[in-house]
Structure formats: structure tokens, C-alpha cells
Amino acid sequence: MSPPVHRPKATGDRPRVGLRWLVALTLSGLVVFGANLGTVTHEAAVSLPAPRSWPGCGAGAPAAPAATVGLAHATTLILADDAGDLPMSRVHSVLAANLASRFGPVRTMETSAYRAGMLRRHRALVYLGTSAKQRLPAALRHDVLAGTGRVLWMGGNIDRLTTRDRFAARYGWRWGGLSGAGIRGVRYKGALLSRNPVEEPVRAFTAVDRRRVKVLGTVVAGDGRTWPWAVRSGNLTYVGEVPLNSAADDDRSLAAADLLFDLLAPATPVRRRALVRLEDIGPQADPRDLRAVGELLFRKGVPFSFGIVPVYRGPLPDGPGRLEIRLKDRPEVVRAITYLLEHGGTMVLHGYTHQSDGPANPENGESGHDFEFFRTHFGPHRELMYDGPIRGDSAAWMDRRLDAAAAELRAAHLPVPRIFEPPHYAASPVDYRVIARRFVARYDRGSYFSPAWKGASPASPYMYEQFAPYLIRDVYGSVVIPENLGMVQLRPSGPDRGSVESIVAHARSQLVVRDNVASFFYHPFLGTKPLESIVDRMRRLGYRFVAPCDL
Known part of the structure; x- marks a missing residue:
């Protein structure tokens, strides 16, 4: 986890602390999609896998919690x-x-x-x-x-x-x-x-x-x-x-x-469930990394999910000729994704390009670095500031973006997931409602806005992030799968953030909730050792790893 994000105080409102992991990602120089840029070898003979259906949890989602509606x-x-x-x-x-x-x-x-x-x-x-x-x-x-x-x-x-x-x-x-x-x-x-x-x-x-x-x-x-x-x-x-x-x-x-x-629900029995999500898998991912983490989790009997970004766009400074790659153009990556689906993985749609098409937002316009559904910038001390919806944001704009993402997945012969994860956990209220209409579930820490915010920049003082310790249905109408432990950082920003030890410590704290779901995410290019350590140590705490659709 990264240090708390400072947001200026608005009259009558307390700023919330949120999206700490994002600042760590940005400040540490972690290049999600570019980590393997230029290192993937492609064999001319490799082709896309044949289209097929994916029953069960592969493209599934959980049911709504506590279905007692109508009483x-x-x-x-x-x-x-x-x-x-x-x-x-x-x-x-x-x-x-x-x-x-x-x-x-x-x-x-x-x-x-x-x-x-x-x-x-x-x-x-x-x-x-x-x-x-x-x-x-x-x-x-x-x-x-x-x-x-x-x-x-x-x-x-x-x-x-x-x-x-x-x-x-x-x-x-x-x-x-x-x-x-x-x-x-x-x-x-x-x-x-x-x-x-x-x-x-x-x-x-x-x-x-x-x-x-x-x-x-x-x-x-x-x-x-x-x-x-x-x-x-x-x-x-x-x-x-x-x-x-x-x-x-x-x-x-x-x-x-x-x-x-x-x-x-005082009669609820104690239950310890855990989730792991592999993060930021796009056309630039190294298929060897994907197979390695998938093989590890399958061998250990750990169901998992993975976030897919169908299109990669290179940094804005590269100019009009900047790199753009689609999943269908990387059959070796698609076959590795198919391997994940065949070995206990649940696919999650993680945006369309994981960046916005306008100016830097906030870094350099590269997929994996920048926000897709919310405008941001860095303040004078490189603190992350949230400004507001993307220019032109509307339900129709969001629908078009999601339609484009779904089309790219179909073109790569992959299923369209029923779970959505907003890049960097940020979207406008309009976008959140579109997500609720189009997907069975959302997987994130939701951002909730004070009615004191009138839509102008900055939005930071009016945004509140929630670390739910179990499945909820939020005020936007989405069933929300929790993520509440953070990630392993390439360079941890502190002793209690971004390390294997900090994730396990946070999982231990969550044991106070009698029927909790402790959830973290992990970038495959970090290798298998940190992931294996977290899984083993959480199991020793009494956690049982499950698939999102089994919550």
C-alpha cells in the first residue's frame, strides 16, 4: 500500500483517504503493461484458439447477497x-x-x-x-x-x-x-x-x-x-x-x-474466504508469466480471477505513431489467457484501454498507467488529485466504450466477462450506473460521492472509498466483489504497504469479521514466489480460496 493521498478539505466535508495503491504504482515507476515491452517472442505459426463457450465460473459472477427481497x-x-x-x-x-x-x-x-x-x-x-x-x-x-x-x-x-x-x-x-x-x-x-x-x-x-x-x-x-x-x-x-x-x-x-x-444475522457461522486476482493482463503481457502463475495456483488448488484489458496504447510522447496492439494480434497471449480459463480462472473486464484518449491522465497516456473513466492530475507535491468525469462522459459514451471492449474480446475468441473492474477503481456516478446495468458484478473498492460535489474540479474532497469486508450490493445497484488487502508492489512504499507481510497482516486484521472475504491482487510479472507465500500464509490463518462466482 502507498502513503495516504492528501486531498484538500472542502467546507463541511472531510476528505477521504483512498486509492493508496495507485499512488504507489505511479511513484514507484511500476510499468504494468510495459513491463514486458519488447520481450515477448511471437511465433508466426501460432494462431488464435477456436471460439468456444465457457460454462461455470470462467465468465461467471456471484449472486446478489442475502436474497430476502420482498419481505x-x-x-x-x-x-x-x-x-x-x-x-x-x-x-x-x-x-x-x-x-x-x-x-x-x-x-x-x-x-x-x-x-x-x-x-x-x-x-x-x-x-x-x-x-x-x-x-x-x-x-x-x-x-x-x-x-x-x-x-x-x-x-x-x-x-x-x-x-x-x-x-x-x-x-x-x-x-x-x-x-x-x-x-x-x-x-x-x-x-x-x-x-x-x-x-x-x-x-x-x-x-x-x-x-x-x-x-x-x-x-x-x-x-x-x-x-x-x-x-x-x-x-x-x-x-x-x-x-x-x-x-x-x-x-x-x-x-x-x-x-x-x-x-x-447473529446465527451466522464463522467463515474465512479469500480471493486473488491477477491484474492488468493485456496484449503486452508475457504469456510465460501468465502460464507460470496460472500453473502455480492450479497446482495449489486455488481458484482465481484475472483482469483483462483488450487494447494496449503506448505513451502519448511517442506521437501519432505510438504503439497500439489488440489482443487478437497476440495469439500467444490469448492462448495463455485460455490456459488461465481452463485452470480455475474467472475473467474480469478491466476497462477497454486502461487509459483515456485525451491528455495525460495523470501520467503519460499509456495503458496500465492512466485512468480511463475519471480525470486526474498530479499536484505540486506529486499528490494525486481527482478532477471529475472524463470530458464527454455520459451513459452513451460509457456504453460505446464497453461495446468496443466486448468486440475486441470476441475478435480474440474470448468470452465477454460478467464482472467489471474500473481501471484504478475510479469512475463517475454515471459510469457506475452503466456498469451496474451491463454487468452482474463489479470488483473493486467503490468510490462514493458527497452531494456537496457539484461536478467541478477538484472532486477529491468529495470522494469516499469503502473497504467492504464481504460481498455487498451498493447504492449504484452493483453487486460488489471486495478487494481490501491491496497488492504486492514492485518496490514497497513502506513496511506496512505493498509487501507480502503487509497483505498477510491486513488479512489477519480482517479475521475480526466473522464471515469475511479477504481479497488481494497481483501482477504476474512479479513471478510466483511472492504469490505462493501469500497463499500459503493466508491458508495458515484459516482462509479458503474460492472463485468469485462461489461467494
């Missing part, structure tokens, strides 16, 4: 404050809805719209207390205190349910003030999970009756002090903050994701 009582209700910082409240609502979708249908609404009896008519309630200005409806206060349904209360306004004494008599604990200085992280199920120091303070407690209250997690301060972070008593689970804006692979948002199991 009102199976719907989770999420309340988000509508006073104060409304854009940030809506961001939290989106992130919470995405995580809760793992368990079935979700309904989101503003706090002030709550009406009597809603708690009883829903599977459970998740309340996001983000505004000190919010007035709680009397019906909400009555229903929560009456115990008519299960409630997960995150953040503020717990002191507005009733008086301190009545609350303590009902639940066995008393709230205290806010504390945010010097917090190292949150200890949950024995793991110390990270926490971005710029987050809002955490609610403290003045008294907890351990005979009546179960402490689920604790805040750990730099000076060794600890206090409860999350507690459960009766029908109420309370978390002293809204821990949804994840800042790292092992963020305390993992604990929030796990708490949803207690709320929505």
Missing part, C-alpha cells in the same frame, strides 16, 4: 441526521447502506421522517448520529426505549433518548463527554484496529455495569488509557462514533461491519 420485516432501516452537515450525513448513510446490504434489503431515510412503529416493522434499525443539532422524533425515542426491535446506535445524540438516570436504569451504563486526542486505535476481538486521527472525537462513558453490559470494543489511547468503544445491553448496541469512513485496510470500520452480524 418488509426483512428490510434494515437506516436513519441519518438531516440537521447540520447534511452532505456528510448522506455519505455516512450510503456507506452504512452498502455494508448492511450484505444482509438483505435496506431502506434509508432522514431522522426527522421516522414515524411510530417503524422499528417493529423492520428487521432492525441503524441510527447514525452525526449532528448535535438533530432533534429526535418522540416516536423514535419511544420505540427504542420500549425495546420493540434491535438497534445499532452510532455516534451522537444518545443523550437525547431520555434522562441520564432513566437511561442508566434501563441499559446499565452512562454516557460521558467526547475524547479524541492521542487515540491509537480500537481493540476489537483482540485486534488493534487503526483509526484516522482526523476523525471526530469518540464518546466516552462515565459508568458501565459489567454485570448488565457487554463491552464489545475499547478505545486505546497513546498513553495506555482505555475506555469502552462499543457496548451492548438489552435491545441496544451503542458505538461511540460513526466508524464508517475507513482510512486503512485494517480500520476500525471492520468492527462496525462485524457488529452488523450481531444486529442482522
Whole structure:
């Protein structure tokens, strides 16, 4: 993983940390498609494989999570404050809805719209207390205190349910003030999970009756002090903050994701599944590398996926004659891809060219380096800045690009995947909705936008990336296969990013989620040893590797 990307702060909005692996890729000089440029030997006698169908997981995708659609009582209700910082409240609502979708249908609404009896008519309630200005409806206060349904209360306004004494008599604990200085992280199920120091303070407690209250997690301060972070008593689970804006692979948002199991599916058995995706496979890939990693994974009984880019375009500085190669012109590469399909691989479409056709975006216009569906540039300190949609972006533009990619795959006698991965995990909201319409699933960390963003540059302060630890259906309508561990970098940017050790460490942190999916990606030109090490070490942690369509 690369260092956090700095985004300038916008009024009323907190910048998110995201796409850290991309900066490492760019700054390390990692040349994805060009790594083997000029090294592939092509035999004149080699031809494309004959067209064929690929049943099963080869071009398959997972089903939607928790198919309980149509039952009102199976719907989770999420309340988000509508006073104060409304854009940030809506961001939290989106992130919470995405995580809760793992368990079935979700309904989101503003706090002030709550009406009597809603708690009883829903599977459970998740309340996001983000505004000190919010007035709680009397019906909400009555229903929560009456115990008519299960409630997960995150953040503020717990002191507005009733008086301190009545609350303590009902639940066995008393709230205290806010504390945010010097917090190292949150200890949950024995793991110390990270926490971005710029987050809002955490609610403290003045008294907890351990005979009546179960402490689920604790805040750990730099000076060794600890206090409860999350507690459960009766029908109420309370978390002293809204821990949804994840800042790292092992963020305390993992604990929030796990708490949803207690709320929505407490009988869920423990299960440890893992995914590995081979990345950036295009016309310039070395077929020997592809076969080597495919052979390793097949020999070890590891299903996998691989991201395909059908067309390679060379750097812009090469001028009008810059190199352009299509998969159908590299039959040796296509045969290696066929080998992957025959040996446990699931194909994922990873864009059309993995670069945009205009100016540098942000590097040099070469496939594998640049963004395809979102405009970016480097700031004065070479920090990555997100600007907005590609010029001319529209649903029709996106459809044409996807049609062109599908045509190239058919021309190479390859299947058209049912899973899509946006290059560098970035697309506009319009593009995301087209992807949801055309593909069964998406494979990435989605970017979600604050309503405070009006489409102008910069977009960075209004973008929020989510490290989901399991399969979800997000607000764009896509079933989202998670990627949450990062990649092995050619030159790791730090001791906790981009190395075999860091990926395994993040996988260990994710064990706090009782039914998790730990997922990483890998570039075949790095050889087989790092990949084999990760697979073996994750298996020793208890993970079982599965194909995406088996999630």
C-alpha cells in the first residue's frame, strides 16, 4: 500500500483517504503493461484458439447477497441526521447502506421522517448520529426505549433518548463527554484496529455495569488509557462514533461491519474466504508469466480471477505513431489467457484501454498507467488529485466504450466477462450506473460521492472509498466483489504497504469479521514466489480460496 493521498478539505466535508495503491504504482515507476515491452517472442505459426463457450465460473459472477427481497420485516432501516452537515450525513448513510446490504434489503431515510412503529416493522434499525443539532422524533425515542426491535446506535445524540438516570436504569451504563486526542486505535476481538486521527472525537462513558453490559470494543489511547468503544445491553448496541469512513485496510470500520452480524444475522457461522486476482493482463503481457502463475495456483488448488484489458496504447510522447496492439494480434497471449480459463480462472473486464484518449491522465497516456473513466492530475507535491468525469462522459459514451471492449474480446475468441473492474477503481456516478446495468458484478473498492460535489474540479474532497469486508450490493445497484488487502508492489512504499507481510497482516486484521472475504491482487510479472507465500500464509490463518462466482 502507498502513503495516504492528501486531498484538500472542502467546507463541511472531510476528505477521504483512498486509492493508496495507485499512488504507489505511479511513484514507484511500476510499468504494468510495459513491463514486458519488447520481450515477448511471437511465433508466426501460432494462431488464435477456436471460439468456444465457457460454462461455470470462467465468465461467471456471484449472486446478489442475502436474497430476502420482498419481505418488509426483512428490510434494515437506516436513519441519518438531516440537521447540520447534511452532505456528510448522506455519505455516512450510503456507506452504512452498502455494508448492511450484505444482509438483505435496506431502506434509508432522514431522522426527522421516522414515524411510530417503524422499528417493529423492520428487521432492525441503524441510527447514525452525526449532528448535535438533530432533534429526535418522540416516536423514535419511544420505540427504542420500549425495546420493540434491535438497534445499532452510532455516534451522537444518545443523550437525547431520555434522562441520564432513566437511561442508566434501563441499559446499565452512562454516557460521558467526547475524547479524541492521542487515540491509537480500537481493540476489537483482540485486534488493534487503526483509526484516522482526523476523525471526530469518540464518546466516552462515565459508568458501565459489567454485570448488565457487554463491552464489545475499547478505545486505546497513546498513553495506555482505555475506555469502552462499543457496548451492548438489552435491545441496544451503542458505538461511540460513526466508524464508517475507513482510512486503512485494517480500520476500525471492520468492527462496525462485524457488529452488523450481531444486529442482522447473529446465527451466522464463522467463515474465512479469500480471493486473488491477477491484474492488468493485456496484449503486452508475457504469456510465460501468465502460464507460470496460472500453473502455480492450479497446482495449489486455488481458484482465481484475472483482469483483462483488450487494447494496449503506448505513451502519448511517442506521437501519432505510438504503439497500439489488440489482443487478437497476440495469439500467444490469448492462448495463455485460455490456459488461465481452463485452470480455475474467472475473467474480469478491466476497462477497454486502461487509459483515456485525451491528455495525460495523470501520467503519460499509456495503458496500465492512466485512468480511463475519471480525470486526474498530479499536484505540486506529486499528490494525486481527482478532477471529475472524463470530458464527454455520459451513459452513451460509457456504453460505446464497453461495446468496443466486448468486440475486441470476441475478435480474440474470448468470452465477454460478467464482472467489471474500473481501471484504478475510479469512475463517475454515471459510469457506475452503466456498469451496474451491463454487468452482474463489479470488483473493486467503490468510490462514493458527497452531494456537496457539484461536478467541478477538484472532486477529491468529495470522494469516499469503502473497504467492504464481504460481498455487498451498493447504492449504484452493483453487486460488489471486495478487494481490501491491496497488492504486492514492485518496490514497497513502506513496511506496512505493498509487501507480502503487509497483505498477510491486513488479512489477519480482517479475521475480526466473522464471515469475511479477504481479497488481494497481483501482477504476474512479479513471478510466483511472492504469490505462493501469500497463499500459503493466508491458508495458515484459516482462509479458503474460492472463485468469485462461489461467494
